[in-house]
Amino acid sequence: MSSIEFDHISKSYNQNRVVDDVSLLLPGSQTTAIVGESGSGKSTLLQILNGLVVADEGKVKIAGAEIDYDALPSIRRNMGYAVQGTGLFPHLTIKENVTLVAQLAGWQRTELDERYVSLLSFFGLDDELSERYPHSLSGGQQQRVGLCRAMMLDPPLLLLDEPFSALDPITRESIHEEMLQLIDGEKSILLVTHDMQEALKLANYLVILKDGKVVQQGAPDDVANQPVDDYVARFFGGANA
Ligand code: ADP
Numbered sequence: 681m682s683s684i685e686f687d688h689i690s691k692s693y694n695q696n697r698v699v700d701d702v703s704l705l706l707p708g709s710q711t712t713a714i715v716g717e718s719g720s721g722k723s724t725l726l727q728i729l730n731g732l733v734v735a736d737e738g739k740v741k742i743a744g745a746e747i748d749y750d751a752l753p754s755i756r757r758n759m760g761y762a763v764q765g766t767g768l769f770p771h772l773t774i775k776e777n778v779t780l781v782a783q784l785a786g787w788q789r790t791e792l793d794e795r796y797v798s799l800l801s802f803f804g805l806d807d808e809l810s811e812r813y814p815h816s817l818s819g820g821q822q823q824r825v826g827l828c829r830a831m832m833l834d835p836p837l838l839l840l841d842e843p844f845s846a847l848d849p850i851t852r853e854s855i856h857e858e859m860l861q862l863i864d865g866e867k868s869i870l871l872v873t874h875d876m877q878e879a880l881k882l883a884n885y886l887v888i889l890k891d892g893k894v895v896q897q898g899a900p901d902d903v904a905n906q907p908v909d910d911y912v913a914r915f916f917g918g919a920n921a
């Protein structure tokens with residue numbers, strides 16, 4: 681039930697505004713897809729929400745409260761983050777990667793093991809991967825491990841940055857089905873994707889970013905039927921073909 685509010689958020693790198701006056705009000709228990717071409721500021725928006733990056737201007741609120749940068753660990757416990765390109769710790773085993781946050785949160789061993797096993801099976805991963813290190817896994821397996829890690833504490837808010845991009849089409853399809861079960865629940869999900877098919881399938885709200893600006897937002901059908909410009913229309917060209 682974690683609503684998210686971006687209130688006139690801007691962020692520049694080297695005089696270059698990569699997030700430009702973004703205002704969004706996303707109610708809780710909603711799956712929002714953020715779609716935009718590479719470099720449009722999608723990952724930066726998630727990083728601002730996670731507190732990894734601090735905006736130059738504007739306010740960010742999660743569940744009505746402005747981010748308290750002195751309390752990031754507790755804020756992050758309620759927020760699973762699947763980093764673009766997996767971001768697994770190379771020196772930790774798969775099991776250590778997934779369960780680290782639960783260890784830090786002081787979970788009991790049995791509770792931790794049970795959650796771990798159920799996540800592996802949810803994402804179709806074999807338990808024989810547990811003692812291996814990330815480099816020995818395929819990109820698609822690493823991505824699924826990243827999803828397990830993001831979901832370990834069963835957080836109410838999930839930030840997913842192109843989480844399915846390295847999966848083969850068949851695995852992607854089956855994980856979409858698993859995700860739909862989650863989405864039917866209470867979770868608030870921010871899904872960054874290039875893939876409009878995926879956005880239409882999983883999300884009930886669409887935000888289209890271009891050059892750090894929100895060019896259109898709304899219900900997926902409304903955006904599909906009335907794209908404001910060619911940039912937005914192009915994303916649907918592929919989806920409807
Ligand atoms: P997207 O996820 O939509 O591809 P990003 O948010 O990663 O876009 O990046 C938006 C722009 O900001 C890009 O031009 C990128 O090169 C730039 N950028 C992102 N992070 C940094 C950084 N840490 N330092 C300098 N430039 C950055």
Ligand code: MG
Binds near residue numbers: 722764
């Ligand atoms: Mg990105």
